[in-house]
Amino acid sequence: xxxxxxxxxxxxxxxxxxxxxxxxxxxxxxxxxxxxxxxxxxxxxxxxxxxxxxxxxxxxxxxxxxxxxxxxxxxxxxxxxxxxxxxxxxxxxxxxxxxxxxxxxxxxxxxxxxxxxxxxxxxxxxxxxxxxxxxxxxxxxxxxxxxxxxxxxxxxxxxxxxxxxxxxxxxxxxxxxxxxxxxxxxxxxxxxxxxxxxxxxxxxxxxxxxxxxxxxxxxxxxxxxxxxxxxxxxxxxxxxxxxxxxxxxxxxxxxxxxxxxxxxxxxxxxxxxxxxxxxxxxxxxxxxxxxxxxxxxxxxxxxxxxxxxxxxxxxxxxxxxxxxxxxxxxxxxxxxxxxxxxxxxxxxxxxxxxxxxxxxxxxxxxxxxxxxxxxxxxxxxxxxxxxxxxxxxxxxxxxxxxxxxxxxxxxxxxxxxxxxxxxxxxxxxxxxxxxxxxxxxxxxxxxxxxxxxxxxxxxxxxxxxxxxxxxxxxxxxxxxxxxxxxxxxxxxxxxxxxxxxxxxxxxxxxxxxxxxxxxxxxxxxxxxxxxxxxxxxxxxxxxxxxxxxxxxxxxxxxxxxxxxxxxxxxxxxxxxxxxxxxxxxxxxxxxxxxxxxxxxxxxxxxxxx
Numbered sequence: 001x002x003x004x005x006x007x008x009x010x011x012x013x014x015x016x017x018x019x020x021x022x023x024x025x026x027x028x029x030x031x032x033x034x035x036x037x038x039x040x041x042x043x044x045x046x047x048x049x050x051x052x053x054x055x056x057x058x059x060x061x062x063x064x065x066x067x068x069x070x071x072x073x074x075x076x077x078x079x080x081x082x083x084x085x086x087x088x089x090x091x092x093x094x095x096x097x098x099x100x101x102x103x104x105x106x107x108x109x110x111x112x113x114x115x116x117x118x119x120x121x122x123x124x125x126x127x128x129x130x131x132x133x134x135x136x137x138x139x140x141x142x143x144x145x146x147x148x149x150x151x152x153x154x155x156x157x158x159x160x161x162x163x164x165x166x167x168x169x170x171x172x173x174x175x176x177x178x179x180x181x182x183x184x185x186x187x188x189x190x191x192x193x194x195x196x197x198x199x200x201x202x203x204x205x206x207x208x209x210x211x212x213x214x215x216x217x218x219x220x221x222x223x224x225x226x227x228x229x230x231x232x233x234x235x236x237x238x239x240x241x242x243x244x245x246x247x248x249x250x251x252x253x254x255x256x257x258x259x260x261x262x263x264x265x266x267x268x269x270x271x272x273x274x275x276x277x278x279x280x281x282x283x284x285x286x287x288x289x290x291x292x293x294x295x296x297x298x299x300x301x302x303x304x305x306x307x308x309x310x311x312x313x314x315x316x317x318x319x320x321x322x323x324x325x326x327x328x329x330x331x332x333x334x335x336x337x338x339x340x341x342x343x344x345x346x347x348x349x350x351x352x353x354x355x356x357x358x359x360x361x362x363x364x365x366x367x368x369x370x371x372x373x374x375x376x377x378x379x380x381x382x383x384x385x386x387x388x389x390x391x392x393x394x395x396x397x398x399x400x401x402x403x404x405x406x407x408x409x410x411x412x413x414x415x416x417x418x419x420x421x422x423x424x425x426x427x428x429x430x431x432x433x434x435x436x437x438x439x440x441x442x443x444x445x446x447x448x449x450x451x452x453x454x455x456x457x458x459x460x461x462x463x464x465x466x467x468x469x470x471x472x473x474x475x476x477x478x479x480x481x482x483x484x485x486x487x488x489x490x491x492x493x494x495x496x497x498x499x500x501x502x503x504x505x506x507x508x509x510x511x512x513x514x515x516x517x518x519x520x521x522x523x524x525x526x527x528x529x530x531x532x533x534x535x536x537x538x539x540x541x542x543x544x545x546x547x548x549x550x551x552x553x554x555x556x557x558x559x560x561x562x563x564x565x566x567x568x569x570x571x572x573x574x575x576x577x578x579x580x581x582x583x584x585x586x587x588x589x590x591x592x593x594x595x596x597x598x599x600x601x602x603x604x605x606x607x608x609x
Contacts (some may be wrong), residue, residue: 114496126153154199277304
């Protein structure tokens with residue numbers, strides 16, 4: 001049984017945190033203007049003007065049941081939106097008390113301008129740490145039990161500890177990986193497990209569950225098994241993964257023994273969706289371009305598989321799924337000949353809006369994705385539209401410690417309607433577009449980008465890409481970026497002062513004459529050089545005297561850029577890294593990034609020696 005996690009020390013309500021910060025002068029006050037002077041937007045304080053229903057997502061149909069209600073004069077802050085359904089706008093409000101959720105615009109009155117954010121905030125996702133992963137609650141006797149927690153928010157790095165656990169269970173104090181091998185004699189026993197997670201401010205959250213040692217609910221497949229005569233046990237496995245998943249329920253776990261499988265895994269509703277490689281073995285699934293594997297249901301796991309030869313997508317997330325884990329997989333050789341088809345190893349559907357939540361994607365390797373131009377079928381006109389993952393309408397999710405390379409497109413792509421997503425500790429190189437792109441095709445609100453090593457042939461890190469989209473509450477810190485940084489002209493940053501924070505990063509233009517920060521379609525720098533965007537304590541490595549601007553005009557030297565209030569404490573020079581060409585991004589002891597960060601830390605993704 002999984003118990004609800006608890007959070008201590010800080011209140012998690014964003015509105016209350018804003019209220020606590022206002023007296024300290026860290027955010028703007030509402031001022032004395034009348035309500036008629038204010039408009040609904042991100043980070044605006046609001047008051048409910050009538051008794052109103054609250055929904056978990058914007059209600060697409062009148063039959064959708066609300067999750068609660070708020071009374072007249074209830075107050076809160078807008079944290080997401082607007083979502084437009086049938087001509088009506090809906091906003092996600094964090095109320096000061098009671099239920100939070102989506103409410104009709106007609107029920108709200110704005111009572112402030114955008115409240116902005118404290119400078120040097122440590123998370124735009126949550127001021128306190130939150131666990132977004134869930135544990136496997138049964139272990140097979142004699143087989144290693146191995147999971148990893150997924151944590152977002154608070155101040156990274158975290159420290160993990162077990163306060164309740166069976167004898168012999170261990171947890172990595174920095175990564176949260178739990179390992180235990182129960183002996184065969186423990187079958188039928190149950191144990192309480194409790195994990196405490198502390199962030200760097202000593203804020204704590206925990207997860208507690210009951211772990212049962214049992215052979216019930218486990219099934220096995222092997223290339224040497226039989227779908228006809230096998231019974232799915234460890235000694236008499238089935239042969240194919242698809243047959244194995246079809247025999248169980250969503251409560252079951254399918255172990256896949258090492259060897260070669262030539263099949264497309266067919267997931268079905270209410271059938272097994274937890275597929276794990278048998279410990280220390282490598283199952284290799286050759287899809288042979290036969291189609292796409294659709295994820296189904298909630299609480300699914302794909303762990304430890306090698307998957308190759310996919311056409312357009314390997315996995316397709318329709319938008320109705322939540323709480324899935326992709327971990328320790330090796331996905332490679334994907335081919336796509338379509339135009340603008342978003343080829344990706346994991347594709348999150350555009351259209352399942354606001355339902356896809358709490359995906360944890362950790363420790364995977366993605367490589368060799370060929371979009372148009374690979375020469376397949378004589379097509380040599382590439383549109384560089386691929387990515388290891390393309391994320392539409394994904395929220396409260398974690399992408400951590402993955403590797404993406406040889407990608408015809410972006411390394412990682414959070415494309416549209418993102419909310420409270422975290423990209424941490426990822427590596428991207430030899431990608432034809434951006435190492436990581438936050439594209440806000442419609443909007444992107446509340447994204448943390450930290451400790452990534454990103455190299456792109458076009459740009460290393462892109463924050464803001466689609467011309468029609470709005471973007472706000474974005475924090476990019478302690479990244480090492482090769483290829484410069486881009487904010488697309490026409491993208492609208494919103495949310496008040498310091499809503500976009502770019503700090504403590506190494507940003508290297510790798511010899512390009514293009515500005516290290518590519519942005520700004522007006523002579524005064526526009527919104528990307530206004531108080532909405534706070535950049536500081538970065539190191540820029542460039543062969544040009546132009547730090548920011550566009551190709552032919554609005555090109556700014558560091559002194560001009562400083563006059564806009566940008567990068568006043570930043571450095572221009574070499575980061576002096578050990579061997580970036582060999583993906584060793586460790587600064588040398590005499591590097592100027594050592595101790596030069598906003599809080600006295602080292603600038604960049606990797607600490608100094």
